[in-house]
Amino acid sequence: MPNEETLRFLTVEEVKRxxxxxxxxxxxxxxxxxxxxxxxxxxxxxxxxxxxxxxxLKERGTTPPQPDTVETAELDELWTFVGSKKNGATSSLS
Structure with a gap:
């Protein structure tokens, strides 16, 4: 928990910034x-x-722009690695 020396109060302008x-x-x-x-x-x-x-933004009816097509798709390589694992667990509870 911060002490009084580390607490600081911001002006409304600083908070907006x-x-x-x-x-x-x-x-x-x-x-x-x-x-x-x-x-x-x-x-x-x-x-x-x-x-x-x-x-x-939702209240104003504004929605973020959406691309018509996807130019680049990034896939997670870890999923492929974990899914291809053939052996069982490498640790035991004994």
Whole structure:
């Protein structure tokens, strides 16, 4: 738990600036915890900001643009590796 020396209070303008910066970082594919760590806020705060922005867009009837076709698809190689494993477990409970 932070002590009084590590707590800081932000102005409304600073919060708005952080909010917009967090949204930009999220749209650039940064994850919530990374954004929170870099901005010095809790990750749940970042999640709340993103959810609030999404709700505001839905209320206005604005939807994000969708591509007509997919140019690049990335698949997870780990799934293929795990699915091809032939032997049983490598550890035991004994």
């Amino acid at each position: 952080l909010h917009l910066l967090a949204l930009r970082m999220y749209l650039e594919d940064d994850n919530f915890r990374r954004i929170a760590r870099l901005l010095g806020v809790h990750h749940q705060t970042v999640i709340n900001w993103v959810n609030a922005s999404h709700a505001a």
